[in-house]
Amino acid sequence: MPPDLNLRISPRTVQQETVGKLRLAILSGLFQPGSRLIESQLCAQLGISRPSLREALRSLEAERLIEIVPNRGPSIPALSWEVATAIYEVRELLEVEAAGRCASRISPEQLGELERSLSAFEEAASSNDSIAQVMTAADFYSIILANCGNPILEEVHRGLVARISFFRGRSMSLEGRAQSSLAEMREIFESIAAGDEKAARKASKQHVLRAKAAAKISMDSDI
Amino acid sequence: MPPDLNLRISPRTVQQETVGKLRLAILSGLFQPGSRLIESQLCAQLGISRPSLREALRSLEAERLIEIVPNRGPSIPALSWEVATAIYEVRELLEVEAAGRCASRISPEQLGELERSLSAFEEAASSNDSIAQVMTAADFYSIILANCGNPILEEVHRGLVARISFFRGRSMSLEGRAQSSLAEMREIFESIAAGDEKAARKASKQHVLRAKAAAKISMDSDI
DNA sequence: ATTGAAAGAATGTCAGACAATCCTGTTGAC
DNA sequence: GTCAACAGGATTGTCTGACATTCTTTCAAT
Numbered sequence: 001m002p003p004d005l006n007l008r009i010s011p012r013t014v015q016q017e018t019v020g021k022l023r024l025a026i027l028s029g030l031f032q033p034g035s036r037l038i039e040s041q042l043c044a045q046l047g048i049s050r051p052s053l054r055e056a057l058r059s060l061e062a063e064r065l066i067e068i069v070p071n072r073g074p075s076i077p078a079l080s081w082e083v084a085t086a087i088y089e090v091r092e093l094l095e096v097e098a099a100g101r102c103a104s105r106i107s108p109e110q111l112g113e114l115e116r117s118l119s120a121f122e123e124a125a126s127s128n129d130s131i132a133q134v135m136t137a138a139d140f141y142s143i144i145l146a147n148c149g150n151p152i153l154e155e156v157h158r159g160l161v162a163r164i165s166f167f168r169g170r171s172m173s174l175e176g177r178a179q180s181s182l183a184e185m186r187e188i189f190e191s192i193a194a195g196d197e198k199a200a201r202k203a204s205k206q207h208v209l210r211a212k213a214a215a216k217i218s219m220d221s222d223i
Numbered sequence: 224m225p226p227d228l229n230l231r232i233s234p235r236t237v238q239q240e241t242v243g244k245l246r247l248a249i250l251s252g253l254f255q256p257g258s259r260l261i262e263s264q265l266c267a268q269l270g271i272s273r274p275s276l277r278e279a280l281r282s283l284e285a286e287r288l289i290e291i292v293p294n295r296g297p298s299i300p301a302l303s304w305e306v307a308t309a310i311y312e313v314r315e316l317l318e319v320e321a322a323g324r325c326a327s328r329i330s331p332e333q334l335g336e337l338e339r340s341l342s343a344f345e346e347a348a349s350s351n352d353s354i355a356q357v358m359t360a361a362d363f364y365s366i367i368l369a370n371c372g373n374p375i376l377e378e379v380h381r382g383l384v385a386r387i388s389f390f391r392g393r394s395m396s397l398e399g400r401a402q403s404s405l406a407e408m409r410e411i412f413e414s415i416a417a418g419d420e421k422a423a424r425k426a427s428k429q430h431v432l433r434a435k436a437a438a439k440i441s442m443d444s445d446i
Numbered sequence: 447a448t449t450g451a452a453a454g455a456a457t458g459t460c461a462g463a464c465a466a467t468c469c470t471g472t473t474g475a476c
Numbered sequence: 477g478t479c480a481a482c483a484g485g486a487t488t489g490t491c492t493g494a495c496a497t498t499c500t501t502t503c504a505a506t
Contacts, residue, residue, distance in 0.1 A: 012293075013293050013458065013459090014458075014459065015281070015458080015459095016293075038486090038487075039487075039488070040486090040487075040488095048459085048460090049459060049460045049461070050460090050461090050488095051274045051277070051458095051459070051460075051461095052458085052459060052460080054274070054278055054488095054489095055277055055278055055281045056281075058238070058278045058279075058281040058282045058285070059281045059282075059284065059285045061282065061285075062281070062282045062284075062285030062286055063285055070235075070236050070239075070467090070488085070489080071466075071467050071468065071487085071488060071489075072467090072468070072487090072488080073468095073487065073488055073489095083374065083375070086373045086374055086375040086376070087375050089373055089375070089376070090317075090373065090375045090376055090379060093316055093317070093320055094313075094316070097316055150309045150312055150313065151306065151309055152306070152309040152310050152312070152313045152383070153309070153312070153313055156313060156379055156383075160375070160379075236489065236490090237489075237490070238489085238490095259456095261455095261456070262456075262457070263455090263456075263457095271490085271491090272490065272491045272492075273457095273491090273492095274489095274490070274491075274492095275489085275490065275491080277457095277458095293457085293458080293498090294456085294457060294458075294497075294498045294499060295456090295457080295498090295499070296456065296457060296499095
């Protein structure tokens, strides 16, 4: 009998599956901020039992992707600009550090990956598919964070970025934002490719600051 | 009838209560790293049902205070030195930033609080109560983080510090560590009190680096 | 001692139930 | 007409009990 290549891959439980589905739904903006999630509805839609759903909701609550108020149940938090600012500031701190470290330690293979993801974003940027833009941009950062040599930096960053995903889609739709974003990312890439830690830090900082500014504009522009 | 002073305090649910109790138990080192938690036992000890317990466990899992492997259940993660290092590095990033911001924005009242917490640590440091030392030191950082003007910085920092609580108790017990820690903290306080942002950053960085070194020693000294 | 199989323990998941709480629309008083 | 009390339904918090699946451990056989 051929050896079972399925080497101890943890089986995906209903709970994990559910967290994944809900997280994706939230990140893609399927739910309106402030809107409530009804347990019975979700159970029916997902075809799972209430205990399983509630476990998944607790996980998402701890990730701050939903809020659960006793006796009122889960809802999508309305992100205030104040909190968003705070997140962008910490994101800057982490991302700058990651880019700097990345510049002096990334492997050639991973650098190739990074270049490829930049190309993917370039293609998305020239289209009008803001979802693709957000996704490919996220890939780009992921690679940087994955190669900074600090798994915690990566983990915390992922958690924060998830919480501002709401803005990311909107600001990407801003006139010209995708193109300027591309230029900024290219500069980050060039710095990392050149192994220039200082330049990578600077470019990364610039990028986050501009992203934050774009988010602010997109937030003020409507409502 | 006297007005009900219980002004819309969210009722504490069984789940919240349980998370609080378990978190405290974990942080005080009641469970051995690597040891498994048996649902039925915890249910019996806490006097709650399995669904409630499991919800609480999912919250703690998302906080990374426990691990849950499918079909094996929850356990206390064994913190590798590699991960601990990564946590200390990110903690440094956050704490340095917080101390710097704090120096230029803390209010006189809060500065008084900070001084008081330093005194409390001073007292604990001269005793041999390492639990009191860890707690009062934690108060000191909390005040700094709470006054840095960025709630996310505070939130992330709290989460990280919780994960290395295991080391904090041990390294505080090291010969002379409490006293040198006190000196470092005093320097941070003086810098903040003087409103010297740069000095606060430097002192804070120094402190985290020393704490990390102490943790390494305490880890190597026994197995 | 190593291997293998069977018994026991623990988890993953579900269904159903009920009390406490919240929300909503209606009624009634001013 | 506006506001307040209220009744009813909807929703959540929590428990009990159950069962299949998956470890884990014990014990026997080689």
